[in-house]
Amino acid sequence: MNALIGRTRPDALQRNLLRKMLASQVFKFGEFTLKSGQKSPIYIDLRECFGHSDLLILMSEGLSSMVTESRVEYSGIVGVPYGALPHASVVAGLYLQKPLLIVRKEAKAYGTKKLIEGLYQQGDRVILVEDVVTTGGSILEVVETLKNEGLVATDVFCILDREQGGRERLKEAGVNLYSLFNMETVMAFLASVNAINDQQWAEIVKALNLKYETVSRFEVSKEEEDLNVLPFTNAGRTSLQEREALTTSPLNHKIISFMKKKSSNLCLAIDYTTTEQILQMVEKAGPFVVAIKVHSDIITDFSESFTQQLVQLANNLEFIIFDDRKFADTGNTTKLQLTGPFKIAEWADVVTTHAVQGVDSIVPVFREFINNPAYRLSGVLLIAQLSTKGSLTNIHEYTKKAVQIADENRDIVSGFITQTRISEFSDILNWTPGVNLDAKNDSTGQQWRGVEQAIEIQQNDIVIVGRGVTSSKEPIQQLKRYRQTAWESLTKEENEKIDHN
Template sequence: MKEKEHFFYKIYNLGIIKFGCFTLKSGMNSPIYIDFRPIASRPDLLIKLSDLILKEVPYHVFELICGVPYAALPIATTLSLRSNIPLIIKRKENKGYGTKRMIEGIYKKGQNCLLIEDVITSGDSLLKTVIDLEKEGLIIKNILSILDREQGGIENLKNRGFNIRSLFRLGEILKMLKEKNLLKKEEIHIIQFFFKKKKLKNIQGKRISYEEKKEKISHPIGKKLLDIALKKQTNLIVSADLIYSEEILKLVNLIGDKICGLKIHVDIISDFSFSFIDSLKKISMEKKFLLFEDRKLCDVGPTNYLQLHYGIHKISSWADIITVHVLAGSESIQNLNIPSNMGVITISEMSSSGRLSDDNYIRKALNISLKNSKVIGTVAQRKVDDRLLLFTPGIHFSDSKENCRGNTYIHPNQAFIKNSSDFIIVGKAIYQSNNPKILAEKYRNSGWKAYENVLFKKNTLSKN
């Protein structure tokens, strides 16, 4: 412990702790900022830091080291040199020229990589790095951070199955500084008040706007859906699980102005016909919403291909969006020959209680989703990567968490405030109501207000 304390006082003298008003990567405002980048100019301290890290982790089990860009890069580089473990470099963004690779270095699938971070607040930037590394087939189970801000990030990552440890905790170093009379009284009070107020179990970063999402989404259908949402001020998708075409057409004539998408299960429609599809397409164009076929393709690639393009429904000839499971792996959706005017939504997590999709499965589903250029987003009831649109099912105003049929419900506020959802999916609450038009407007209004409240930091949890 004395060795660590001695090291910390040395780096403290470099000015790594700053007081003021700062916006962190997580989107939070903070009166204290920890900046380890000055250490890069002190090779002796980088070496000492690396030696301290090597005492904390069983480094002999790792085949690669990677630092979360960019502050952790010099630390990871020095650690690589001290341990003789190869380094790989993760870019923050694609260069747009040359190899256009996100990961630089020599590596192969299945290698075990130790991830290094400088400061952990929410863990969001770490998770983005994990996703990109896992896309390359690397195994990420162990993470080491220099400092834990003790604001929920460590707990969140542990809950996701990672082995994570830190050299220092913020409370620990503040205590050390206080004992050495290196902090002013007002600084101590400000910091204590801030962390008492801000410590959360599930801290969430700043959500991005639909306009910003459009810059991250490359597929034209994803952009079109966002355009519709912005123009109509609605993020509501209605799931019309009805078995007669006349019922569906009647419903969309009532609620079409309130929604950005209609989700159907074409295989349950008893009187399916292409005249019905023609009528539905006409209404969707008039009222400006997209058609989702919730087929949930879940077979090997060739069978998925046939289900999409052939049979009596010929889904690819009319649907704007198709849903797919990724249980069969990435190849099951790679060669579907998706039309250019059709997008794919993967299923990472359903709204049923007792579902088997855990954090590990969801990470793998996201990796597959991010690799496929036809995928515009995923279905889940938790926050996912910002590079995908998030569709949240099981939305209901009811306080009941679970209904008699085993579906898990969440309120629109929770979907946006806690999960950073982009679109909410509502079914029976609307189409089984006495007045679907009024209910659709209530859900549209609630969903849009929840989005705006989060966007403009009006995080109210009041319910309709």
């Protein structure tokens, strides 16, 4: 895109919702006639949410948060018929625990003959929940009906403000509009993920008579666009405590306990080639990390004495040992590699494997070792995405297959090597390489991004840092810096929820 780019910074819930909405085909492109009679090249079909329970719940959570943050006083919740009723039901019953009121299009001709169903008294103040606001006409009709029944409604909470004059019309009538999104936010997201191009942007702006002069995007770096690392999933990330309770992996229980105890979600990649260098760095890094990553096959003086010392340090300093072997062969060959000259299964807690060899060459072999108490090996990290430029793992079909293998075998696959969160299962940890606070790339195709982008935007859990620490003249200071920055990013949303409550 060549147009001038404006920058917006949506919060994590907005990002998650929009990504999930895109994946669920909420955004449709073509030629559509809106309820107002207006022609539009985009149709935002929020009724698609009803077919995706996780999206419906997440959307309702967003509406509930908006209501709470508004500090509006109310005694009941009214869903504007009919598209907003499912959202209003979840908001009222699950999140806010207030009476739900339903306004009929016309009074029943039998029974109670009520026009409004639900628990209320004359003079009660209620709030309205709506899905899409275009001109505000439907809302004003409901407000009038409520008024005739002795109820007061001056606040509406909607998912999308189409910016077609509805907000202004409602304001004139004394009604306040709160919205999760407006059209600019939606279009900024769609432009940032290349779901629309400059021409489509211009067509939408013209058709809907919007007032945007430039293409606006979410703040997504060029590196992120190149890597194609937008999350596959947008289910909200649960707290560490909840995830610890969910996981059935002994390895992840151990890792999460280390994370909580050390206030760290840092893995140090030590790509030195001599055992003395590695052990010296491990002694410095151990107190600050939850994992140490090595490449056994690049160590020139590898020995059993080295692995014994490494295991002793891991036990004493409480971190796990991660051998980044990247297995990618037949099951029989993988067995031989695990028990061969390096005896990886005896000293490594976790190893990496590609998904290219398929489930039959991955699952039975690793399960055999992980379930055998004679070996230290406790889990596998499945490589789903890499941080190198042009990596073939960034082909979505490969990543989707890796996710399927992991989701179906969570007893042995404890996590992913990935650039972004890709599985909806909270008990799988996402380990991400390519994090550096001071550099963007090197001469061999390695690409880096910052901690905030890796954790808050791309929803990873554990950051793998290498040369940002190991090449520094002051590695301990850098370890402290990375640990603090990464931990604050991981726990930011959780702490904000605690502060709010």
